[in-house]
Amino acid sequence: MPPLPTGAELEILAVLWRLGPSTVREVYAALDKNSGYTTTLKQMQVMTEKGLLTRSERYRSHVYEAVAPMEDTQQQIAGDLLRRAFGGSAANLVLGALKAQPASDEDLAEIRRVLKEFEKRERSR
Amino acid sequence: MPPLPTGAELEILAVLWRLGPSTVREVYAALDKNSGYTTTLKQMQVMTEKGLLTRSERYRSHVYEAVAPMEDTQQQIAGDLLRRAFGGSAANLVLGALKAQPASDEDLAEIRRVLKEFEKRERSR
DNA sequence: AGCTTTCTACGATCTTTCTCGTTGACATAC
DNA sequence: GTATGTCAACGAGAAAGATCGTAGAAAGCT
Numbered sequence: 641m642p643p644l645p646t647g648a649e650l651e652i653l654a655v656l657w658r659l660g661p662s663t664v665r666e667v668y669a670a671l672d673k674n675s676g677y678t679t680t681l682k683q684m685q686v687m688t689e690k691g692l693l694t695r696s697e698r699y700r701s702h703v704y705e706a707v708a709p710m711e712d713t714q715q716q717i718a719g720d721l722l723r724r725a726f727g728g729s730a731a732n733l734v735l736g737a738l739k740a741q742p743a744s745d746e747d748l749a750e751i752r753r754v755l756k757e758f759e760k761r762e763r764s765r
Numbered sequence: 766m767p768p769l770p771t772g773a774e775l776e777i778l779a780v781l782w783r784l785g786p787s788t789v790r791e792v793y794a795a796l797d798k799n800s801g802y803t804t805t806l807k808q809m810q811v812m813t814e815k816g817l818l819t820r821s822e823r824y825r826s827h828v829y830e831a832v833a834p835m836e837d838t839q840q841q842i843a844g845d846l847l848r849r850a851f852g853g854s855a856a857n858l859v860l861g862a863l864k865a866q867p868a869s870d871e872d873l874a875e876i877r878r879v880l881k882e883f884e885k886r887e888r889s890r
Numbered sequence: 891a892g893c894t895t896t897c898t899a900c901g902a903t904c905t906t907t908c909t910c911g912t913t914g915a916c917a918t919a920c
Numbered sequence: 921g922t923a924t925g926t927c928a929a930c931g932a933g934a935a936a937g938a939t940c941g942t943a944g945a946a947a948g949c950t
Contacts, residue, residue: 646937650849658852665897679939681898686937700947701897711864714857717850719865724775725842727783730868731875732839734859738883740844743855748884750856755880758863759873771907789928804909806928811907825917826927 644720645713649687652680653706653713656693661705663698769845770838774812777805778831778838781818786830788823 645653655670656662662670668680684704687693693704706713718733726732734751743751770778780795781787787795793805809829812818818829831838843858851857859876862868868876 647849648938654849654852663897675938676940678898678941682900682940683938685899711861714851714861715865717846718858718861721842721846722862722866724772724779726839727779728866729875730859730862730866730872731879733843733862734855734876735879736836736839736843737847737855737858738879740840741847741853741855742887743883747855748880748887750854751859751880754856754860754863755873755876758860758868762867762873773908790926800908801910803911803928807909807930808907810929 644717645687645692648683649692650717652683652687653692656704656706657710661696661703663701663703665701667704769842770812770817773808774817775842777808777812778817781829781831782835786821786828788826788828790826792829 651671651673652667655667659666659670664681664684665677667684668677671680673680684693688695688704692707694707695702695704697703722728722730722733726736776796776798777792780792784791784795789806789809790802792809793802796805798805809818813820813829817832819832820827820829822828847853847855847858851861
């Protein structure tokens with residue numbers, strides 16, 4: 641089982657999820673950090689060594705891409721936090737998230753949809 | 766704004782939330798890590814320096830306690846993760862959490878209650 | 891060919907986190 | 921009063937993470 645991505649790694653992953661396969665420079669530009677280009681480059685190299693990213697040549701530059709699908713990584717992170725910080729209480733996690741960043745009506749509807757879906761699957765077991 | 770607790774710090778906080786004010790030895794016993802007693806002690810001393818814990822004398826030993834209420838810390842953590850790993854999508858967070866650790870019926874009901882409550886507050890603005 | 895730009899690769903440093911061994915204080919037991 | 925046990929304090933070390941400076945390869949331009 642791969643270790644969870646660190647904070648800086650997570651930010652890079654988030655950019656790649658959003659933009660799809662990208663060069664280092666594109667990721668660097670999308671990051672609003674005040675660290676240098678080589679820092680981002682190094683980070684992505686390390687992540688590639690770890691197996692978090694893959695790299696393919698394209699003309700002159702290298703294009704990086706997340707190995708694991710976003711959903712898998714998000715699930716791992718959510719599960720880890722649930723255990724570690726919320727004593728396994730999903731309700732507390734939801735509550736914390738909503739308080740921290742009020743959700744829009746669409747978000748709320750989406751959450752309800754997710755709940756229904758989950759409930760249905762649960763009931764059929 | 767205080768920096769978010771690290772992984773090891775979070776585990777200690779979780780124990781203190783669960784047990785209430787405790788001595789180092791109690792926390793250490795509740796932790797199922799394979800590190801030594803002094804490691805936990807040192808960690809808690811550092812956390813006290815950082816302002817995460819408070820300490821009060823009790824007879825011979827010291828009793829530690831989390832400074833910030835659990836809810837506040839959880840909210841901070843959830844918000845941070847929401848931004849960093851989930852692109853602000855609370856629905857994805859909920860989905861990830863449910864997939865990672867299927868919730869019981871009570872949990873689901875609790876989540877729905879939280880949603881309703883939040884919605885009501887939202888509507889009255 | 892020589893210069894400029896745009897990349898990646900490498901190595902070094904700095905900081906934070908994590909871990910533990912040792913010490914000394916204090917109390918209780920013998 | 922010596923021994924034993926329990927605890928906090930201290931300092932040191934290892935490990936991981938984050939940051940950057942410099943070098944080197946490849947392409948394009950004049």
